[in-house]
Amino acid sequence: MSALSDPRGYWADLTTPERGVVAAITAFAVLLVLGLLTGALAPAYFLYLVGLAGMYALLSFGLNSQWGFTGLINFSVAAFFGLGAYGTALMSASSSPIAGQFLPIFGLVAALVLAAILAVAIGIPTLRLRADYLAIASLGLAEVVRLIVLNEREVTNGSAGVRGIPTFFEGWPVLETLPQQLPGIFLQPLPGTRLVFEEPFWSALLNVVVVVTFVAGSYAILRRAHRSPWGRVLRTIRGDEDLARALGKHTYRYKMQSFVLGSIIMALAGVFYAHLNLYVSPSDLDPVTTFYVWVAVILGGSGSNRGALFGGIVIVTIREGTRFLNSFEWIPVDVAPLRILLIGVLIVVLMRYRPQGILPPQRELIWPSVVDEAPDQPTSGVREARTGGKDD
Amino acid sequence: MTDADTTAVGDRETTETSAVRSAADGGRDLVLEVDGLRKSFGALTATDDATFSVERGTITGLIGPNGAGKSTLFNLVSGFYMPDAGSVRVNGVDVTGKEPYEVADYGLIRTFQTPRKLEGMTVREAMLVGPRNQPGESFRNLFLNPSAVEERERANLEQAERILEEFEIDHLATQPATKISGGQMKLVELARAMLAEPELLLLDEPAAGVNPTLRNKLAEQIRRLNEQGTTFLLIEHDMDFVMKLADPVIVLDQGSVLMEGTPKQVQTDDRVIDAYLGGSP
Numbered sequence: 001m002s003a004l005s006d007p008r009g010y011w012a013d014l015t016t017p018e019r020g021v022v023a024a025i026t027a028f029a030v031l032l033v034l035g036l037l038t039g040a041l042a043p044a045y046f047l048y049l050v051g052l053a054g055m056y057a058l059l060s061f062g063l064n065s066q067w068g069f070t071g072l073i074n075f076s077v078a079a080f081f082g083l084g085a086y087g088t089a090l091m092s093a094s095s096s097p098i099a100g101q102f103l104p105i106f107g108l109v110a111a112l113v114l115a116a117i118l119a120v121a122i123g124i125p126t127l128r129l130r131a132d133y134l135a136i137a138s139l140g141l142a143e144v145v146r147l148i149v150l151n152e153r154e155v156t157n158g159s160a161g162v163r164g165i166p167t168f169f170e171g172w173p174v175l176e177t178l179p180q181q182l183p184g185i186f187l188q189p190l191p192g193t194r195l196v197f198e199e200p201f202w203s204a205l206l207n208v209v210v211v212v213t214f215v216a217g218s219y220a221i222l223r224r225a226h227r228s229p230w231g232r233v234l235r236t237i238r239g240d241e242d243l244a245r246a247l248g249k250h251t252y253r254y255k256m257q258s259f260v261l262g263s264i265i266m267a268l269a270g271v272f273y274a275h276l277n278l279y280v281s282p283s284d285l286d287p288v289t290t291f292y293v294w295v296a297v298i299l300g301g302s303g304s305n306r307g308a309l310f311g312g313i314v315i316v317t318i319r320e321g322t323r324f325l326n327s328f329e330w331i332p333v334d335v336a337p338l339r340i341l342l343i344g345v346l347i348v349v350l351m352r353y354r355p356q357g358i359l360p361p362q363r364e365l366i367w368p369s370v371v372d373e374a375p376d377q378p379t380s381g382v383r384e385a386r387t388g389g390k391d392d
Numbered sequence: 393m394t395d396a397d398t399t400a401v402g403d404r405e406t407t408e409t410s411a412v413r414s415a416a417d418g419g420r421d422l423v424l425e426v427d428g429l430r431k432s433f434g435a436l437t438a439t440d441d442a443t444f445s446v447e448r449g450t451i452t453g454l455i456g457p458n459g460a461g462k463s464t465l466f467n468l469v470s471g472f473y474m475p476d477a478g479s480v481r482v483n484g485v486d487v488t489g490k491e492p493y494e495v496a497d498y499g500l501i502r503t504f505q506t507p508r509k510l511e512g513m514t515v516r517e518a519m520l521v522g523p524r525n526q527p528g529e530s531f532r533n534l535f536l537n538p539s540a541v542e543e544r545e546r547a548n549l550e551q552a553e554r555i556l557e558e559f560e561i562d563h564l565a566t567q568p569a570t571k572i573s574g575g576q577m578k579l580v581e582l583a584r585a586m587l588a589e590p591e592l593l594l595l596d597e598p599a600a601g602v603n604p605t606l607r608n609k610l611a612e613q614i615r616r617l618n619e620q621g622t623t624f625l626l627i628e629h630d631m632d633f634v635m636k637l638a639d640p641v642i643v644l645d646q647g648s649v650l651m652e653g654t655p656k657q658v659q660t661d662d663r664v665i666d667a668y669l670g671g672s673p
Contacts, residue, residue: 229528236521243508248496248524257531364517367545
C-alpha cells in the first residue's frame with residue numbers, strides 16, 4: 001500500500017506512533033523549506049547537514065544490526081568509524097605517511113576490509129562468551145584504537161591528523177570535475193532573499209549523492225537480511241540464545257556474521273566522513289560518537305532499520321539544530337552547550353514512557369513475499385502490542 | 393497429512409538401516425545410549441555414573457526427587473554441558489562433548505523447563521525458528537538464491553500453520569508470542585520442536601504449570617506424535633501424567649539410575665518410595 005496511490009488506506013494502516021512520526025517529519029520538512037526560502041539556512045550548509053544525517057544513519061544501521069538484531073553490545077562504534085575514516089584517508093590522502101594517492105575507491109575497499117578483520121579479531125575470543133564480555137572488550141578496543149592512531153606517528157601522522165584527502169569522486173570521469181563545470185545559479189524566491197548555487201553547493205550535492213547511495217544500499221541489504229530466516233535466528237539469539245542452540249542453530253557463527261556486517265557498515269560511515277570533511281584527526285575517534293549512535297538506535301527502536309534511520313536524523317537535528325537556537329535573542333541562556341543535557345533528558349523521558357523506542361520493528365521476520373500474501377495478517381494493534389508497547 | 397506421511401516414511405527408512413546395526417544389541421533399536429556419564433560442579437556431583445538407554449518408538453519417562461540430577465542429565469545429553477566422564481550416543485554416533493547444534497543434527501532436540509518467551513515475535517514467527525537447515529539461514533543465499541529461500545519459507549509457513557492446526561491452537565498464529573498463556577506456550581514449544589523434525593525429543597517438564605484440561609491435550613499430542621514415529625524422553629514431576637504416558641520409566645536418584653521398569657514396577661518398588669520420601673539408600 002503506497003502513500004501516494006492510496007493515502008487514506010496508508011494512513012489507516014499506521015500505528016499511532018507511526019502517525020506521529022509521519023506528522024513530525026512533514027512538519028520538519030515544511031520548516032526546512034521555509035528556512036531555505038527565507039535564507040535562514042544556506043543551501044550548501046543544509047546539504048552538509050544532510051550528509052551528517054546520512055552518516056549517523058549509517059552508524060545507526062551498523063549498531064542496529066549488532067545490538068538491535070542480535071543483542072551484541074558494541075561500545076566501539078567510534079573505533080570502527082575511525083578505522084573506516086583512517087583507512088580511506090591513509091590510502092588516498094596526499095599527506096598520508098604510508099600509502100597515499102590511491103583512488104578513493106581503493107580506500108573504501110581497504111577501510112571495509114580493515115574493519116572486517118578487526119571485527120573478526122575481537123569477535124573470536126568474545127562471541128563464544130556471554131554478551132557482557134563483548135561489551136567490556138569493545139569498550140577497551142575503542143580506547144586502544146584511538147591511542148594507536150594518536151601515537152603511531154609514522155603510520156597515522158599522530159595528533160596532526162591526515163590532510164589532503166581527495167573528494168570521493170576523484171579519478172572518476174565527469175563526476176570528478178562536475179562541481180566546477182556546473183554554472184552558478186542565483187535565485188530570488190522571496191523578496192529580500194537571495195539563494196546562491198555555486199561550486200560549494202554542487203560539490204555538497206555530490207556528497208549527498210554518495211551518502212544517499214550508501215544509506216540506500218545498506219538499508220536494502222539490511223531490510224532483506226532482517227526479514228528472513230537469517231534475521232529470525234538473530235532475533236532468537238537476542239531473545240534467548242540457549243533456545244536457538246537447542247533448536248540446532250550454530251549461534252557463534254550467526255553472532256560473528258552480525259558483528260562483522262555491522263562493523264563494515266560503521267566503517268562505511270567513516271569512509272564517507274573522510275571524503276566529506278577532507279581531513280581526519282584522532283579526535284574523530286572520540287567516544288562521544290559511540291554514545292550518540294547508541295542514543296539514536298535506542299530512540300529509533302532497537303531492531304528496526306527505519307527506526308535507526310529516524311534516530312540518526314533526530315540526533316543530527318538535535319546536535320546541529322541547537323546551534324541555531326542561539327540566534328534567537330529572546331532565549332536568555334546559551335543553548336548549544338546544553339545539548340548533551342537535552343539528549344540525556346530525552347533518553348530518560350523515552351525510557352519512562354516508551355522503552356521500546358519510537359519505531360520498534362513491527363513486521364514479522366518472515367520472508368516478505370511469503371507472508372504478505374497470507375490471508376491472516378496481524379492487525380496494527382497486534383503489531384503495536386508485539387513490540388511490548390501496551391504491556392506496562 | 394501428506395507431511396505426516398513423508399516423515400513416517402523417513403522414519404521407516406532410518407529404522408531399517410539401524411535395525412541392521414542394533415541386531416547385535418539383542419534386537420533393541422536404541423536411539424539414545426548414555427554410558428557412565430558423570431558431571432561435578434565443584435564438590436557437588438550432579439550426575440554420577442548414569443547409564444541408561446532409550447529405545448526407538450517409546451515414550452520414556454525420567455523421574456526422580458528434586459536434585460536427583462534430571463535437568464543436568466538433559467544438559468549433558470543435549471550438549472549444553474560438557475561431561476567429566478562417560479559417553480552419549482545418538483543413533484549409534486558418539487556425540488559426547490559436541491555442541492548442541494551438532495547434537496541436533498543427529499536428530500536430538502530438547503525443550504526447556506520454563507517456556508522460553510520470544511518477545512517481539514508472533515506465534516507463527518516463533519514457530520518458524522524450528523525448522524533446521526533452512527536455506528534462508530545462510531546470509532549469502534538471501535541475495536544469491538532468493539527463490540530457494542522463498543520456496544522453503546512458504547513450505548515451512550504452511551507446515552507451521554498445519555501443525556498449529558493439529559494442536560488446535562491455529563487461532564493464535566498471528567498473536568504476540570508473549571501474550572498467550574503458559575499452557576499454550578508449552579504447546580507452542582512442543583509444536584516448534586516438532587518442526588525441527590527430531591527423531592528423539594527431550595521434554596523437560598512439559599506439564600509443569602499447565603491446567604488439567606490443557607495437560608490432557610498435551611498428553612494426547614505427545615501420544616499422537618509418538619505414534620507418528622517420534623521417540624520421547626521426558627522429565628516430569630506429575631506422577632499421574634508420566635505414569636499414564638510413559639513406558640518404560642527411569643528413576644534417577646542422587647545422579648545415578650536407581651531403577652528402570654514399567655510404570656507399575658516403578659510405583660511398587662521400595663527403593664523408589666524410599667528415594668522420594670528421603671530415606672537413606
